[in-house]
Amino acid sequence: MPDELTEIPPAAYRQVLGHFCSGITVVTAIADGTPAGLTCQSFFSVSLDPPLVAFSSARTSKSYPAIQRAQSFCINILAQGQQALSTIFARSGPDKWRDVSWRPGRRTGSPILDGVLAWVECTTVAEHEAGDHFLTIGRVVSLEHTGATEPLLYFRGAYGRLAA
Structure with missing residues (x-):
């Protein structure tokens, strides 16, 4: 077993992990009376009891600081x-x-966007620095699916859809 970690080139990392299909969300909040939002692929369920979800945002994001200040947010799960x-x-x-x-x-x-597949309102319970990203964990306080049936998917650098 090697003593040192192998350096992973960013292009190889992105190319390989691009083979994992993900949904697309828009994380929204109201900060200082103004809406803020960012597109996010890194969203997942953390816990059923208590109900927790998480998302990840780049540290360089211009929109994330407003969401950070709001201390609450909505995950809008985009539809096809x-x-x-x-x-x-x-x-x-x-x-x-x-x-x-x-x-x-x-x-x-927090803004709920029209036409989304589902939405999840949260209050922020934790934030962690994770490399070049922040990992934000939220306690679910309200949620709903809207009746739309097809998610907006992202795979290998392009939007996709479920096959029938």
């Missing part, structure tokens, strides 16, 4: 056909909310 929302929230800038329809969440007021 919402690629435009994914793209809008993947970029920085004050105008990303210009043509986005949403309503405030029941418990946190």
Whole structure:
């Protein structure tokens, strides 16, 4: 067994892990009276009792500090056909909310985007530094699926869909 860890080239890491299909979410919050949001693939369930979820955001994100300050957030699970929302929230800038329809969440007021597959409102319970990302854990306080049936998926660097 080698004594030292092998250096993994970032391009190889990205290429291999790109073979793991993931859903696309937009994490939203209200900070200082203003909506904030970012596209996120790194979302997962952590615990059933208590109900906890987690997401990961790059430390370089311009949108994450507002979500951090809010101490609550909503995970909007995107439905097939919402690629435009994914793209809008993947970029920085004050105008990303210009043509986005949403309503405030029941418990946190965090934006629930129209047409999503499901949404999960949370209060922040922990944040951990993890390499070049932050890992945020939230306690679920409200959630709902909307009746949409197909998720927006991401696989090998492109959007995809479930096969029938």
